[in-house]
Amino acid sequence: MASDSALRLSRIRRPLGWALLALVPAWAALVWTAPLDSVQGVIQKILYVHPPLAYGAYLGFVITAVGGALYLWKRSEVYDQLAVAGAEVGVVFCTLMMVTGPIWAKGTWGQWWTWDPRLTLTLLLWFVYLSYLLLRSLTEGSERTARFAAVYGVAGTALIPLNYFAIELAGGRAAHPENLERGSMDPAMWTAFGVANLAAFAAFLYFLVLRWEVEVRRARVVEAEAQHP
Amino acid sequence: MSYAIAAYAVTLGAFAVYGWLLHRERRRLERED
Numbered sequence: 001m002a003s004d005s006a007l008r009l010s011r012i013r014r015p016l017g018w019a020l021l022a023l024v025p026a027w028a029a030l031v032w033t034a035p036l037d038s039v040q041g042v043i044q045k046i047l048y049v050h051p052p053l054a055y056g057a058y059l060g061f062v063i064t065a066v067g068g069a070l071y072l073w074k075r076s077e078v079y080d081q082l083a084v085a086g087a088e089v090g091v092v093f094c095t096l097m098m099v100t101g102p103i104w105a106k107g108t109w110g111q112w113w114t115w116d117p118r119l120t121l122t123l124l125l126w127f128v129y130l131s132y133l134l135l136r137s138l139t140e141g142s143e144r145t146a147r148f149a150a151v152y153g154v155a156g157t158a159l160i161p162l163n164y165f166a167i168e169l170a171g172g173r174a175a176h177p178e179n180l181e182r183g184s185m186d187p188a189m190w191t192a193f194g195v196a197n198l199a200a201f202a203a204f205l206y207f208l209v210l211r212w213e214v215e216v217r218r219a220r221v222v223e224a225e226a227q228h229p
Numbered sequence: 230m231s232y233a234i235a236a237y238a239v240t241l242g243a244f245a246v247y248g249w250l251l252h253r254e255r256r257r258l259e260r261e262d
Contacts, residue, residue, distance in 0.1 A: 042233050046233055046236045049236055049237060049240050050236070053240065092243070095243075096240050096243055099239050099240075100240060103232050103236045103239075104232065106232065107232035203244060206248075207244075207247065207251065210251045211251055214251055214254050214255050214258065217255065217258035217262060218254075221261045
């Protein structure tokens with residue numbers, strides 16, 4: 001018998017799945033038809049996947065902090081489960097961001113990686129939340145771990161603004177392109193970029209809710225096994 | 230062209246595998262519950 005939380009999450013997940021199925025073909029069509037960049041050519045189209053993955057990673061880590069803070073306040077394990085889901089989906093998005101970025105770099109700079117402030121901080125951010133997941137997987141089910149993880153998750157978000165503003169903070173020494181600003185692209189490129197962000201956001205929410213549901217169900221199965229070994 | 234295709238293939242492929250793994254785990258837990 002599924003818990004109320006698992007059933008509620010299951011009901012939220014379905015419309016998100018339909019929204020995602022509708023957005024992915026629109027995303028693909030707009031990426032295909034978006035005008036070619038006069039300098040970079042077709043490789044610039046990685047723009048419609050790499051930054052949306054970065055925003056998804058940031059969002060996942062913020063959700064980990066929010067879930068952790070709510071857990072510390074309310075002491076309800078459902079918030080701790082949300083924090084775990086946010087961290088895992090955030091790490092998936094962050095990993096893909098760190099794969100698509102070097103693909104663009106290889107085609108544009110001629111090298112996969114450089115120790116630029118943004119790239120270095122992104123790698124650090126990835127390690128921080130990968131460590132969070134390792135910590136959780138090695139010490140499953142303890143309240144003490146949940147409390148420590150909540151504080152760790154909240155503290156980890158300090159890296160997000162540092163990561164986002166790394167290029168400005170580097171003061172011209174950054175190799176990574178600057179953050180996008182309105183008017184810096186053709187309107188058709190902006191439309192494609194907007195829909196790409198919507199599709200990535202729908203994918204993020206779908207995975208988050210599904211992962212949260214898995215965590216809720218897993219805790220319930222562990223609890224049932226503990227009561228009737 | 231191949232760099233851009235590689236970036237999209239890796240992302241969509243990883244999403245498909247991750248979604249499949251999560252669904253498989255959800256169904257397993259549903260059966261055990």
